[in-house]
Amino acid sequence: MQPLLPPLFVLLWSTGFIGAKFGLPYAEPLTFLLWRYALVVALMLPIVRLTRAPWPKSPCQWLHIGVTGVLLHGCYLGGVFTAIHQGLPAGVTALVVGLQPLLTALAAGGLLGEQVLPRQWLGLALGFLGVGLVVSDKLAGGAAASMFLPALVALAGITFGTLYQKRFCARFDLRTGSVLQFVPAALCTLPLALATETMAVDWQAEFIFALMWLVLVLSIGAITLFNLLIRQGSAVHVTRLFYLTPPTTALIAWGLFGETLAPLALAGMGLAALGVYLARGKA
Numbered sequence: 001m002q003p004l005l006p007p008l009f010v011l012l013w014s015t016g017f018i019g020a021k022f023g024l025p026y027a028e029p030l031t032f033l034l035w036r037y038a039l040v041v042a043l044m045l046p047i048v049r050l051t052r053a054p055w056p057k058s059p060c061q062w063l064h065i066g067v068t069g070v071l072l073h074g075c076y077l078g079g080v081f082t083a084i085h086q087g088l089p090a091g092v093t094a095l096v097v098g099l100q101p102l103l104t105a106l107a108a109g110g111l112l113g114e115q116v117l118p119r120q121w122l123g124l125a126l127g128f129l130g131v132g133l134v135v136s137d138k139l140a141g142g143a144a145a146s147m148f149l150p151a152l153v154a155l156a157g158i159t160f161g162t163l164y165q166k167r168f169c170a171r172f173d174l175r176t177g178s179v180l181q182f183v184p185a186a187l188c189t190l191p192l193a194l195a196t197e198t199m200a201v202d203w204q205a206e207f208i209f210a211l212m213w214l215v216l217v218l219s220i221g222a223i224t225l226f227n228l229l230i231r232q233g234s235a236v237h238v239t240r241l242f243y244l245t246p247p248t249t250a251l252i253a254w255g256l257f258g259e260t261l262a263p264l265a266l267a268g269m270g271l272a273a274l275g276v277y278l279a280r281g282k283a
Contacts, residue, residue, distance in 0.1 A: 005225055005232075006241055012222040013241075014248035016214065017090040018256060020081050023210030026202040029081035030193035035201070035211060037073070037186035040219045044178045053175035062180060064169040068161050069181030072223075074188045075157025082150035089259050091250030095134045096151035098246045098272065102128045103159045120240075123278025126271050127243040133268030134246070162238070166230055174224050182219070243272045 023032055047053070056062050076097075083093045102124045105116050116124075172180075193199060201207065229238045247269040253259040 005229060009222060009225040009229060010241055010244045010248055012217055012225065014094065014245045014252060016218045016222065017080065017084065017094050017245075017249045018252050019210045019214045019218065020084045021090045021253070021257065023207045023214070024081065024085045026204050026207035027200070028193070028197040029085040030078060030189050031197050031199050031201060032211070033073075033077055033081055033189055034186060034193055036077075036214050036219060037182045037189070039211070039215045040182045041179055041186070043215070043220070044175060044182075048175045048179060051175060053173050055176045056172060056180070061169060061172065064164075065172055065177055065180040066184040068165040068169060069184045070188050071157045071161030071164060073181060073185035073219075076154045076161065077185075078189060078192075079150040079152070079154025079157060083147060083154065086147050086150065088147040088151060090253045090257070091246060091259055092134065093151050093154075094249035095131045095246040095268075095272075096148060097155050097158060098131050098242050099128060099155055100159045100162070100242045101240045101275075103155070104162060107159070107163055119278055123240070123275040125275070126278065127240075127275030130243075130268040130271030130273075130275060131246070133271065134265040136264075158242075162230065165227075170231055172227075174227055177227070178220065178223070181223075240275075243275055246272060 020029075020032075027035070056065065080093055080097065083096075084090055088096075105120065105124050226238075229241075250259065250269065
């Protein structure tokens with residue numbers, strides 16, 4: 001695994017929560033995501049044509065890549081955007097999703113046959129404890145428990161999407177794969193948006209900036225890095241990086257929005273960082 005890919009991925013992935021917070025005052029969450037999906041597909045299709053990128057050869061591969069799109073984009077992004085729209089701070093949303101490495105480790109042995117070392121289990125447990133401290137602090141501070149439900153949907157989507165992709169379609173062309181992932185995500189999101197939202201958008205400069213950032217930097221840049229990391233490492237090794245996104249997101253959110261964390265929450269972030277170190281791969 002190239003040394004610069006993991007820290008770059010963590011930084012870019014963390015800005016996704018910030019981009020959502022920037023844009024959501026101007027559009028409802030699923031409507032926002034539909035514009036994001038549509039622009040990604042509109043940008044990638046000409047690239048696919050100009051570069052003559054290969055499409056998967058079997059319908060089965062089309063289906064597998066589409067399922068990962070629904071899980072990794074439809075469920076994960078839909079949950080994250082809805083949670084932030086309902087008032088859950090960006091940093092806390094990132095922390096809830098940060099439980100993913102533990103869930104992935106629990107499932108990776110049975111589904112993928114990956115071995116998780118005792119040291120890695122300790123690291124994953126510390127990361128879980130760290131995330132739990134931050135969430136408990138927010139609940140004690142008056143945050144509604146219902147705010148966490150969409151974040152839990154996002155957690156399930158990113159966890160099972162990662163495992164599914166590693167198991168059934170770890171390698172595919174990233175250009176055509178983007179199209180095959182985002183189109184099903186959009187098709188699943190559209191009826192929900194029509195049923196629950198007004199579909200209105202206030203096209204202010206902040207929204208346009210947030211939308212383009214999420215399209216170019218996240219949906220194309222960070223997702224490409226994510227797919228490369230899945231190819232090059234085990235599911236457990238890749239997902240442990242998600243323990244680093246909460247403190248990164250919280251730091252950015254503090255600088256941009258003034259979101260603060262209590263000492264208990266800061267201690268939880270420290271435990272999460274220690275957990276990442278212990279859950280790393282073989283030295």
